[in-house]
Every structure is written in C-alpha cells, then in structure tokens.
Amino acid sequence: MTAYEIITRKRDGKQLSDSEIEFMINGFVTNRIPKYQMSAFLMAIFFNGMNFHELNHLTNVFLNSGKRIDLSHLKNKKIDKHSTGGVGDKVSIILAPLVAAAGVYVPMISGRGLGHTGGTLDKLQSIPGFKTNYSIKEFTDQMSKIGVCLAGQTDELVPADKKIYALRDVTATVPSIPLITASIMSKKLAEGIDGLVLDIKVGKGAFLTEISAAKRLAYTLIEVGEKNGVETVAYLTDMSNPLGNTVGNWIEILECIDCLQGKVSGPLKDVTLQLAGAMLFLAQKAESIQAGVEQCKILLENGTAWQKFLDIVSVQGGDIGYLEHPEKYPKAKFQKDYYAQNDGWIHGINALDVGLAAVELGAGRQKVNDRIDPVAGISLHANRGAPTKKGEPIFTIFTNRKHSLDGVYTRLQNAIDIKDDQPAASKDIIQYFDKSCLA
C-alpha cells in the first residue's frame, strides 16, 4: 500500500478500504506522507466524494488521532451546538449560557474566524482576560464546576483534523461534504456529548449557498452522529443577510449582552431560541422543542441566562466589569455613518459583502496569523424587511484603519438593497431535520 496508489484509487472514483483511509490520515499526522500528496488526495476527494462507510470511517480515524473528553461522571445529558459559520453569527455566545442555565451540560469547543465568517473564539476573546486555551483536564474540571465551557480546540483533540484543515484552507479543498463532515463530527464526538444540534447556514454569506447542498450535508452529519451514538438534529438557517445587527467582535458581544438581558427581538433571538429549545429537548429537559423554546424565553427574560454568562466569563478569566459597563471599553478611532437617501424598504443586505467588509476593517483574518482588532466592526441599524426613512442611519462603520473607511463604506452601500415596496416575508429557519430524514 502506497500513498500514490491510494490517491490514484480515489482519483479514479474507487471506494477506499478502512486501512487505506487509516494509512493516509495516520501517515500524514506522523509526517510519513508529505503535504503535497495529502493535498492531491483531498482534491481527489473533493471531486469524487466518499460514500457513507468511507466518510464515517474517516471521521473515526480523525477522532482516534487524539484524546477524547470523558464527561461520563456528569449525570445529566451533555449537548452541544455547532454552526457551519456565518456573518454576525453570535448564537453560541447567547445559547451556551442560556442552555446551561436550564441545567443542560454544554461542552462547547468553538473555532476561530477565517475568510469572511467570524469565529466564536475571537468574539469571546474581545472580552479582556477571557481564556479559551484549555487542556482536557481544565475543560473537564470547569464542566464539573459550572456545567458549561467555551473553549478552543486543543492540540490533544483531533490533531488529524487540525493538521488537515490547515492544508484544506490553502488548497481550496474546504467545501467537500465528506471532508466537512469528518472535520465537524470528529471534533464533536471528541467532546463526549450525548446530543448535537447543528445550525447549517445557507445563502450568500455561508459557504454553502445552495439549499440542496446544505440538505445533503445535514443528512450526512445526522447519519454520522447517529451511527456514533450521538443524537443529532439539524436546522438549515438563512445566511443571505447577516444574523442580528452587528458584525465584528466586541460589537457582537454587546449585542449578545442585549440579547441575554432580553432586549433583542428578531432573527438572532428566534434562531437562538429554536436551537436552544432543541438542545433542551435532546437533553430530555423539555417534552418538545417548542416547550424547550418556551423555557428558554423565560430564562432570557428573568436574567438567569445573563447571570450564567457572567459566571462563565468570570470562571474563564474575563473581566465582567466591561460587560456591566461597556462604556469603559476602548473605542475605535474612526467611524462613519451611512444615511438612507430615500424612504423605502430593505430587501436584503448581502452577508458575504458585509463579512468581507468586516475583515477589511480589521475584524477578521486574511491570513491565519493576522491579528484581530476587537473594536473593528459594523453596526447595522436595520436589517432585511425594515422600512427606511430618508436621513435615518442605516449602518455605522468602526475601525482603526483609516484607509479602509471609504472602500468599506462604498462596499456596504452597494451591499444594501433598498426598494420602494415592502419585501415578501422570509424565513430565518428554513428547515428542520432529525434522524427520520435517514429513513
């Protein structure tokens, strides 16, 4: 068995055996197989795909490349949520304390932003002192202590995914269902969870722009989850427009605070409650998803979720002074407003353009090692479906990069589609899937 033969077989559309998959992945992790062979192999998978048996085995080979978190000493259910990534997608930051406040264990390992989508870890790290770099022991200890942890991937967990993802990211082999599945599910299985709620973003600002592809991914993720003993459900949610009214890092934390304090309504709240409700249902804390949603509404309104968030931030080393007094936080040096030129209605705000604009302002990374500016970002004073009045502000840009102001201003101006007539209603939550879709 050689890497050359295995690449050739996948190139020619053959099904790989378990041992061939192990040979490639383990060989790459231990540096016996060079990057240039792995990238050719990944591109062959991009074109020829993998059947369920292959991709499920790939997931398990990833999983077995590292350690697993053992939370079996915790008697309640451990449930996580995973999003495929979007613009303004701050759901995890609201949902984790909310669901934990309902008595569900939430062991959440999140990622960083790359490309035009933001990352939960980067947003959390805009809170001064907030720590996301955990060992498995520290992670487990915090789970025992407060029932929830918001951390990044450690080197101990799924090293194969970490190494292969870095290569996919520079070789245009990210958007492949088997590779996405193995990457997501190996990390989720390593968390030691009982249930998983997936938020599969679809639309201009998501990496999947077509509902058909998002559905295929949903089926595959659910099948791998169920096959490996994790009850898995998936929502397809809209990412044509940014989620909520902020895009950036600290600015998104501010919106999370508002939401946790019950001050926000609209798609961000709706999507968060739906996903949270499903988590409560999977945890057997609610008789139905809708009952879970109702419970979570109360926890947002009565301050319990907000209090849990403060607990998390404290335990993870963050300075809650900034959460309680956001006015203390440093300000961006430059800001610029855009005002509506006419009365009308917002028919859409191109999420991809907004995401790219945020990166330009300093809120995201163009390269893996770029530093993120926590105060850079965009405030949208209205979103799709809202009426506009001439002279009212539509968006405000915040940045420390003066040179980016004009370009981003023009880009955003073009990203916002204002028309005279009221747009048709759109669905934020497009579709729900559970294991019954596999039948």
Add this chain to the structure above:
Amino acid sequence: MTAYEIITRKRDGKQLSDSEIEFMINGFVTNRIPKYQMSAFLMAIFFNGMNFHELNHLTNVFLNSGKRIDLSHLKNKKIDKHSTGGVGDKVSIILAPLVAAAGVYVPMISGRGLGHTGGTLDKLQSIPGFKTNYSIKEFTDQMSKIGVCLAGQTDELVPADKKIYALRDVTATVPSIPLITASIMSKKLAEGIDGLVLDIKVGKGAFLTEISAAKRLAYTLIEVGEKNGVETVAYLTDMSNPLGNTVGNWIEILECIDCLQGKVSGPLKDVTLQLAGAMLFLAQKAESIQAGVEQCKILLENGTAWQKFLDIVSVQGGDIGYLEHPEKYPKAKFQKDYYAQNDGWIHGINALDVGLAAVELGAGRQKVNDRIDPVAGISLHANRGAPTKKGEPIFTIFTNRKHSLDGVYTRLQNAIDIKDDQPAASKDIIQYFDKSCLA
C-alpha cells in the same frame, strides 16, 4: 491574484487567464508557491482539464522557464520523434541513426524509464561509457558534427516541466491530456526542431489504454505543434504486446543491433520504418512517407544506419567494442527458460505484466533513485501471432536477483495467452494523424 484563488477557479471549471497560468508555474519554479498548492492545482486540472488556449499557454510558460536550443545554423530540417512510452519500445535507438543516415538532423532528447515502461536513456547507458548528460553547447556542437544527438533533459531546458513532472509522478496527476501535452511539447519545442513525429502508444502496456483517449492526445499534440511552428504528425501504435522480442536494457540494445544490421523483421522493424519514413517526409527528404520508408529500408540493408549508430556511440563516449563483440558483455548470474506445454498459437503477451516483470528483475525503477541492472531483462522467443510447439522455448528470464526468478516466471507464464486456434491478424500501426485532423 493568489494561488488559492487560481486553484479555486480551476477546481470550479473556469478558464484560467494567461497571467494566472504564469503566476502558478513561475511561482512554483521560483519556490514562491509550495508543492502542496501545486499538487492540488494539478489534480484540479486532472479533473477539469484545460481548453486549447490554456494548454497552449501552459506549454509556452513551461518552454520559457528555460533556455532553447538554437540549431538555426544547420541548413537542413531538424526532425525529432517522441514516444509516449511502452514496453520493449527501443524504436528511438534504431530510428535516430537511421534517419540521420538519410541526412536529416535528429536532435533527440529522451527520458528515463519509470513505472513499467523502459527509457531510451537507460538502454543507451547500458553501453559502457555512453554519455547522455549534455549541456546545450555540447548538444549543439555534436549536432553540427554528426547531425544527431541522443541526450537527456538538461537542467537548462524546461526546468518547469522537470520540477512539475517530479511532483505529478508522486501525486497521481500524470495521465492528464493538458499536462502531458505541456510536458511533451515544451521539451520538443525547446529542441529547436522543424518537425515532429509522435508515436502514441495505446493498449495494456501504455499509459493510455483506450484508443479514444489516445486520439484526443494526438489531436492536442498536433494542434500545439502546428500552432508553434513545428509540423507535427502522430501515429497511434499498438502496445498490447511488447514491441519486439526483448525487454530490458542491454538485451534491447542487442535487438537494436540486429535491426540496424537488417536481421530483424516484424512489428519493431515495421513501426520503426514507418516513423522514420514520416521523419524523412517532414524533412522534405522524401516525396511521401512511403518513399521515406523505402529509403530507410535500403539504409538498414546496406549498413549505412548501422555505421551511423557506431558513429553516435563513439562520439558519445560509448565503447563500440561491445557492440561489435556482444559476447564480451557481462552476463546475468541467473536465467530461466519457459517451454511451451502444448502446440498452439500465441494470442497475446500482456505488455503491462512483462513491463512489471522486467522492473522486478532489476531492469527498471520502482523509485526515482533506484539503480538499473543493465543485464536484467526478458527475451521473448515468440510474440503475438506466432505458433508454438510443445517443448520449444517461449521466453528466457535474465537477472542477478535470484529471489525474483520464480515470481517473474509465474507472472510471465500467466501473461502469455496460448490457444489452439490461430489468432486474427492485428495492426501494429493503428492510425495516422496529421494537421488535417484539426480541420
């Protein structure tokens, strides 16, 4: 412009611009683009191909990565032949002196064997002292002196192809028409030739097993040749069975000597004469290909070609004593004969199996740096279409690797298909193409 974007565009089936192709190839040659991005790019080309404009530009970017041989001071036509590689394909070694004997300049840059196919250079180097490592200046000087040179690719010529071929060879991206075309034609254009005769092998022992693919390659090579001012014709020839009756290195030189001395008949002689005749026609030394074939028959029969071969070997530092007295050459330590078990007819000898058997005996390379044993090889006492008589020898194996004897014996036994009835006649020369195929 980034490598990532260009890989993505080719992955998504887009046509690349000239500057994108230059960015990738020149960036790789100068080490600005890493191997792992180039191999993903090559695999994307394998799947999505390139249109004529792209692949012609790719060829020229390869060509312009190095120097070109300038033979414009030689007043007669410069014509080369190129084979896509086969088992027992020793045509170049007979054809180069033969065509040069007819007064045509033959600047021939050949390759080494890899995989199951042998290489002209390895065969020539089995002649003690024979030198194939030439600078452009040395090559040009020899062309002026004797009108023919049989050399290997120097570092000065088409370094882009050299570097990319090494990567293709280990990433399963060799069998791609645009990549093959750029590789072959850039090297041939760098030779400073006026005309080119292509021998596209097709069948079990060739890398193209389907006639349809071989035809597509023929069209593409001819179109690139003509576009770049080189009159190009192509033959599809059969590589289901080994060409001639020997496979190895020194053993093939022995068959070449016999052929150059007019002692051989059959497919090897027929294919060589046909290709040589076409070269004379392209050089305007014959009024038709057939007239060229007739001239070449005479040059084989009257000893002129043989004398030219001795001249080449002398000038290139080879010891002609071994050519005139082959009995002086070292012998393989082990040999084994196979005798026919029944009367019958040979319906076929699987060329791929024979090629792989030769590698096992030591006549080829499994890895780039493997050493070749010049005396290892296989003698076929009969080939497809011949009658067999019980007890007559069918093949003899020669090797210094005792442990390989039994395995190769069994492999060859199974590779030879003997039946009771006489097989239908087969065509060694399957089809001819010239620029009229582009109309």
